[in-house]
Amino acid sequence: MKTVLLIEDDVVLRKNTAELLELANYKVIKASNGKTGITLAKKHQPDIIVCDIMMPELDGYSALEKLSKNKATKYIPFIFLSAKTERNDVRKGMNLGADDYITKPFTEDDLICAIESRLAKVSLLKELHQSQEKDPVLRDRNEIMTLNDLKNFFDDHGNPFSFNTEDVIYREGDHSNFIYLITTGAVKCYKIDDKGKELVTALYKEDDLFGYTSFTQNTPHKETATALAKTKLLGISIIDFNNLLSKNHKVLFEIIDLLTDDLSVVKEQLLQMAYGTVNKKTAATILKFAEKINRKPDDPIKISRNDLASVAGIAPETLIRTLTEFKKQGIIKAEGRNFKVVNIQKLKSLI
Secondary structure, three states: OOEEEEEOOOHHHHHHHHHHHHHOOOEEEEEOOHHHHHHHHHHHOOOEEEEEOOOOOOOHHHHHHHHHOOOOOOOOOEEEEEOOOOHHHHHHHHHOOOOEEEEOOOOHHHHHHHHHHHHHHHHHHHHHHHHHHHOHHHHOOOOOOOHHHHHHHHHHHOEEEEEOOOOEEEOOOOEOOEEEEEEEOOEEEEEEOOOOOEEEEEEEOOOOEEOOOOOOOOOEOOOEEEEOOOEEEEEEEHHHHHHHHHHOHHHHHHHHHHHHOOOHHHHHHHHHHHHHHHHHHHHHHHHHHHHHHOOOOOOOEEEEHHHHHHHHOOOHHHHHHHHHHHHHOOOEEEEOOEEEEOOHHHHHOOO
8 A cells, every 4th residue: 555645724724635546545644844845755754745735834845845855755756736827836846856746726636646656667667777776788778779879869868950841951062060860840851963953852751860961070062951940959079979879789780771871762761660669659558557556447548748757768758759659549538737548449559
């Protein structure tokens, strides 16, 4: 049985909320203010803390701040429970390290889903950590081994660039200072022949890498690149990219494929395989959450995007693109900051 520490100064709300949690098979420890809550958290080490913001003696912000500085309580999941719905209040709580917030009035499902999701996240991360300790191959999760890993690196560390339709990204003869990943839009590469005729050499879409005249040297571009629509790119400098390759040798084989294979069909297949890995990883992690939450088979499963990304090891931007595709396929449905799985059988078919 999991233990919830409920910190709430309103007597009626504290009693009613505690009853809801107890009926859901949680052990509940109650505190009427932040000061008492800190003492109980240190003493009982609950599995999760649900805390009001505006309270006497010590408010929720201060309670979270003090618990975050204590070695014994800093990793306990923390959910704010408050009627304060202004964006700045929510942002302040999340910046202090809160895992989630629930606004009053709330439903039983809102409360239980938020708690189950956070507990499932903790359990999955714990299992992942234990697997890394046992398996040296899994220990270094920061190693870049595939094109998909490489794209995630662009998502996390790339410099942003924006172009309008027909804007020139680089011209033939310009030095290749960056390698790019397209996040939105499309790009056309072309050369102009002796007669002034435009010869299209490549077309790139969202999630494609381009600009790689050389992955290791600042050599001139052999073609011109322009935006076919409003386009956003993420760029990694040649110097940084070279350093990246020197530390991640396993991805070199796929880089060689990109450099030597001029057949666009084969390139497209490689990109589909890389993107398919993201779909499979996302689907598998959602199913792991479903197993941990262990709701009734017909119940919708609510999971936050941030929780899913942190467990799956996928950059939030890449995750959002994947979830958008899942929505188009009717697998999930957006519900505010969370999403609901509506077709679990179709989700399983992606694994």
